[in-house]
Amino acid sequence: MRMETKNFMTPLRISLCFILLFLTTTSAQAPVYSYNSCMNSTSISPTYKTNVKSLLSWITNDSSISKGFNYTTISSNNGGDNDGYGDAVYGLYSCRYDITGYFCQFCLTTAVNEISRLCPDSVTAILWYDVCILRYSNQSFHGKVSLSPTWNVTGPRKIKNSTETKRIEDAMEGLITKATIETKQFWAVEEFDWGDNETLYGWVQCDRDLPSDECRKCLNAMLEIFPQCCGTKVQWAVFAPTCGMRMDDEKFYQKSDDNGTSTSRKLIISFSVLGSVALLCFSVYCFLYRKRVRKDEMMLDEETLNGDLPTIPLITILNSTNNFSKASKLGEGGFGPVYKGILPDGRQIAVKRLSQFSGQGSEEFRNEVMFIAKLQHRNLVRLLACCLQEKEKILVYEYMSNASLDSHLFDDEKKKQLDWKLRLRIIHGIARGILYLHEDSRLRVIHRDLKPSNVLLDDEMNAKISDFGLARAFEIGQNQANTKRVMGTYGYMAPEYAMEGLFSVKSDVFSFGVLVLEIITGNKNSGFHLLEHGQSLLLYAWNIWCAGKCLELMDLALVKSFIASEVEKCIHIALLCVQQDEADRPTISTVVLMLGSDTIPLPKPNHPAFSVGRMTLNEASTSGSSKNLSINDVTVSTMLPR
C-alpha cells in the first residue's frame, strides 16, 4: 500500500522554502516547512479526526521523541469494534539522524502545529521539514517503502563540467552502500574531496523501520531521479516519504563521517545537555567546522574536549525573535543589538546578534566563543548556545527578566526599588563576578567594558555581568592594524586604557570603582558634568570624601534604607579603585575581601583619575581622545582638593 497524494502546495510557497534550504544568503529567512502532501477527503469520520488529534498529541508527548523516530497506530477501541479498523490512524515521525533531542522535538512540534493548517481534513498527510518528517494515513505503511510523492530541490550552483554528474552519482552510490550494507544504520554522511580545495557533503537516510533492502530500493530510486532533476547542480536534494538524499557544498549536518580525523571528531559538537538548559546542537544552517581546524589554532583544545557549546539553528533564532523584529529588541549592546527570543517550549532567551566586521577569522572566533561558554559563575550571564551561520554571529544567553542595572539605577521611579541592601548585594555580586573572570577562571579574562548596562539582573535581582570575553573575541578577529582598538566606554575606562589602549585587570578595577560610585549616587559618571556640580562624579566624590561629607554623595532614594558605615566603606573602596595610578588600585580579590570584612583597615586613596567625557570609542581615535584629556586636565587641576 502506498501513500496517495493529490494535493500539493502552491509552487510559490514551496519555492520560497526551497530558497531557505539551499541559498546561503544571510538575509532573514523564516522557513516553515519544505514540502507537503495532503489528501483531502469530504467524508472523514469524526472518529478519524479525533484519532488524528490523538496521534498529534502522542507525537508531542512521546517521551522518546529525542531519539528521533517512532511510529504508532491510533484506533478507537473503546469497547466496540465498530469504529475499529476504518478509523485507525497510522502515524510516523522521523528526524534527520544527526538531529536529536530538543531540536528534533522543536521541528516536530512545529510540524504538529502546522499540519492541521496545511492539510485540513486530510485522510493522509506528509509534512517535510528541513530536518524532520511527519506522516499519517488511514493505511498502514510501517516498514514499507513509499516512493510517492517524490520531490526535489536544487541550489543555484552549477557543476563545472558534465563528467561531474557521474562523479556525484558514484559518490552517492557509495553512501547508499555505506548506509545499507556497511553500517546498516539507515543513514550515512560523508565529506567528498572534490579537488580544487573543494569539499562536497553528502547525506542519505531511510526510515528506520525499513528492512535494509527496502531502504536500498528507496535510495536507489532517489539516485535515479537525481540526473533528471538535479544532475547539473552541486546543491540538490531528493526526497520520498521514506527516504531522502542530499548533497551540498557546505556542511549541513552535524555529525562527522566515520572517517573523520580525531581532530575533527573532537570538534564535532556533541548533543550533550548544557547545564539545565537542554539546548541541543545541530543545524542545517549553523554548520560547525567547515574546514578542519589546524592544530595551531586549537588554543582551547583541552577545553573543547570537556564540553561543547551547542549551536542553535538560525531558523530557530529567527522564529523565536520574529525575524529580529523591532518588538523583540531589548537593546543595543556594545557588539550589536540584543533581542528577546522565546523558544517553542516557552523558554526565554536573549539573542545577541553581533555586528559584522571585516577580517573576522571564523575559526578563531569560534574558539573564543567556546571559551566564553566555559566561563560559568552565578554572577555571569550564561552563554547557552551560538549560531555562526555564514555571516551571522549570534550568541544566545540566558534571559534576564529584570534587564540591566542602568535601567533601574538611572530611572527616577525604578531606583526607588533599589534599597541599600539590594544595592550592596549587587555590588558584591559584581565584584564576585569580576573576581571569577580575573582569578578564578582558568584563564584570566579582562572584561574591558564594565558599566551598568553590562550588569544584568535576574528575577531575584542577582547581578550578572554580561559581554565578558567579547572584547577579546573581537580583537582576535581583527586585522592586525586594528588590534589596538579600544573597546570600552568612556566614563568607565581607566585613563591608561582610554589614552594608550593599555588594559589590565586594574582597568577593570577602575571601571568597578566607577560602577560602585554610580550605584551609590544613582548618577552617571559620564553624564555628571552636565549636573550642577560641573565636575566628574569621581572628582566630586573625591572632594566630598576629603571634606568628610561622604554621605552627601548618596542617592536620595537611599535615605530610608542606608547604613552609614556600609555606604562610607563602599565609597572608600570605590575611591581606591579609581585612583589615577593603576599600581595604587587594589586587585579585585582585595576588593572582595574589603567588602566582606569590617576589620580590614582601608588605605587612604590617592587622587582619582580624571574622567573622560562621554563618547563611544568607535568614533574616537586615540589621538582624538588625548584632546579630551587636556580639557579634562584643566578641570582636574582646578578641582584638586585642598
Ligand SMILES: *[C@@H]1O[C@H](CO)[C@@H](O)[C@H](O)[C@H]1NC(C)=O
Ligand atoms: C483540500 O483542502 C484545502 C483546504 O481546505 C483546499 O484549499 C483544497 O482545495 C482541497 N483540495 C482538494 C483537492 O479538495
Ligand SMILES: *[C@@H]1O[C@H](CO)[C@@H](O)[C@H](O)[C@H]1NC(C)=O
Ligand atoms: C501528555 O501526557 C501526560 C501524561 O503522560 C498527559 O497528562 C497529558 O495530557 C498529555 N498531553 C497531551 C497533549 O496529550
Ligand SMILES: *[C@@H]1O[C@H](CO)[C@@H](O)[C@H](O)[C@H]1NC(C)=O
Ligand atoms: C514509541 O511509541 C510507543 C507508543 O507510544 C511507546 O510505547 C515507545 O516507548 C516509543 N518509543 C520507542 C523508542 O519505541
Ligand SMILES: *[C@@H]1O[C@H](CO)[C@@H](O)[C@H](O)[C@H]1NC(C)=O
Ligand atoms: C482511506 O481513505 C480513503 C479516502 O477516504 C479511502 O478511499 C480508503 O478506502 C481508506 N482506506 C482504508 C484502509 O480505510
Ligand SMILES: *[C@@H]1O[C@H](CO)[C@@H](O)[C@H](O)[C@H]1NC(C)=O
Ligand atoms: C572535466 O573534468 C575532468 C576532471 O575534473 C577532466 O578530466 C575532463 O577533461 C573535463 N572534461 C571537460 C569536457 O572539460
Ligand SMILES: *[C@@H]1O[C@H](CO)[C@@H](O)[C@H](O)[C@H]1NC(C)=O
Ligand atoms: C587552495 O587553497 C589554497 C589556500 O587556501 C590557495 O592558496 C590555493 O590557491 C587554492 N587552490 C585552488 C586551486 O583554488
Ligand SMILES: *[C@@H]1O[C@H](CO)[C@@H](O)[C@H](O)[C@H]1NC(C)=O
Ligand atoms: C523536480 O522538481 C521540479 C520542481 O519542483 C519538478 O518540476 C520536476 O518534475 C522534479 N523532477 C523530478 C525528476 O522529479
